[in-house]
Amino acid sequence: MTDHRKISQTLEKLLSSKTFSKPGVYRDLLNYLVNCSLKGETPKEQQIALDVFGKKADQEKELNVRVYILNLRNKLKEYYQNEGKDDTVILQIPKGKYLVEFKFQTYKSFKRSLEKYSLGLFISGFVLIIIAFILILNTDKFRQPKQAIWKGFLKPNYPILIVLGDHYFFTDSIATGRLGASRDTRINSNEDLDDYLKIHPEQIDKIRKSNTTYINRQAPLGLFTIMKMFGGGVANVEMKYSSQLRWEDTRNKHLIFIGSIKTLQFLKPTLERVGLKYDLQHSSFTYQTADSTLFFDNRSENYLDHEYASLIHFCAKDGRKVLFLLSDADVGNIAAMKYLTDKKNSDFQEKENEQNYKAVFEVKGQDLTDFKVDLIRIDPIKENISEIWP
Template sequence: MINAKLTTTQKQEIVTKIRESNTFKKASTSNALLQYLNEATLKGVNLKESVIDIEFFGSKEVSDKNNPRVRVNIYNLRKKIAQYYENEGKDDVWHLTIDKGQYEVRFFKKQLSKQLVKRIKWVHIIPYVALVITLFALIFTNTSPKTPTIWKSIINKEKPTNLFIGDHFGIAGNTITGGVGWTRDFNINSVNEFYELLEKKPQLKVSQKPANYTYTTRMAALATQQFERLFQHYNQDLPIRFSTLTSISEIKEGNAIYAGPIKNNNQFIHFFNEGNPYFEIKNNKLYFHNHTERKDTIFNLKTTEINEEYAIVSRYAGIENTEHFVFFSDHDIGVSATSELFTNLDSIEKFTNTHLKDKSHFTALFKVKGQNRTNTDIKLEMAVGF
């Protein structure tokens, strides 16, 4: 690879071609972010997380702290660029890249050494190339890892899968100590709910406003690590999104994994209730009913204990022929423990053989205990296939 000298117009043509590709057509954020980064690079902007957060995402607060929203979207953009060059752009001579740790767009040109090309006698080497390709195909066929039944159609190349992290909506303004800061109210989980509150309490308009960022707990990082590791094992991408910044249409784009709390009133609770014939989450309770062999039961999901809680894991049919795999709990230990359990190949096989048999969907309830937000014990309370 060598560095390329291109005109501003030529660079924009390369960016436009990528943005209009099938890889980028449905990735609206990555599409717009690529255009912004290219323009900023051409202008000589000193790109860093805080600058991108303010100029692209519209943040009104200047901060030098790490910004997970910027990092996640840059990470997804790099994956999309790599995906483009692996498929539609595999024959492109000019490439662009965003180096790790940097945010500027860099262009380069791939080319073979001319002397090497002249020395190659293709007629002589074609039979050997064909032989090598055949051997690699045989090796790959025999050694490619088999996807566990429980993850089939979630981990595949035919339909994309997104990981949705359960984050928390916040309010910026006066705090109970008289200062100014970020506040979490579990009764307010979206911008719409916030403005509904202002209609009831208009006096808050002068002191409160929607915060420019949300937050996640430790479970988000731990669960993401587990799922990313599993998908990498099968050479699959796993784009990451935040639940408060996600619309129904984005969830419908493909298969979905949700990992996070119940108390943020996320959209996957509705899909869980629609997709489960025997379970329903309502008012911080899990209702089990209408089963032909088991009695109706109600589980209280809300607890004041931080060292013990219920965790729900469910695989059910989503909308428009998609699949959902959700991991619910209110504190860190539940989601952390179950995401670890269902990404361990031995645990997956044992659970499948014991509880699923010929069923493709299920809901399982676990009681998880822990210390300092770290799980120390996990016990299966019930598992129902359907």
């Protein structure tokens, strides 16, 4: 769908710009070509000469039309390099054609919308900075963790890398007819997109990779809980998004991963090796024990989220600890994190008799509120960790 209103506004701005102030023939020519393109018409050289220049075209005049088109194309390039560098609609004349193509710069439109609320964002950000500053100054607000699962991250003296799972987007034509960020739960990495395009080659010219990602609420809320234990100088903490993570980032560091099962990126095979295999399309997973395979289905019932959050914890041979907290809906990880930091839940600490184990929590809740959370499985990981983690 073509947005005629925005195109008309852009054309009006172009025609009144310094770049198109003179000679006037280029304003007439651009206006003519835009109107023809909006009607779906592609005029011939003779028609342009007659309609714009008011003369019947001979061979010499046809050559002049080409020159005028070339000069007009150069004027558009000059305009967008200077006066129109922040425009959200780009007018282009393809080589060898006498029509105008319209390109919508969605990211610039978003930036412009964001600038409208810059003062409010600045104030909110300033308040958060003040709060963080107060917390850092008052280091007594930070308490070293008491539970064994967290205390292990303080010895030996490795930095703690916190990885927040962020969701993958690609660029596609959205419902309004423009290019925008799209999400498909089956496509969670560049590799997934490549595999999809191999099966659907007709989409190759329509879908492009994007740097746009987003995190849902479980990740930052989990980060906040962790920083209450390890912030304020208690530990050396670093943070990355899962889309930014590379294997080399994990070396010589403890790692805590918090996020949706759809944000694992290249770490997914690691979890499969310890007996957790996720079906992303159906939001379910299988859990391998020593003698059976269990199936867990995340679903909603009676307006409640019924979520199974999973935990994987193991120790590398050099003493580095690795912890994954995974769920589908936000409430799963939020409830599991609350459970694991509550000293009242001694049942988990009593069962935690090995360094390498996996567990499942059953959570019932709504939105960000858990009404019930139960530890229903905890099993040792028997696989050789040196073959799983670098």
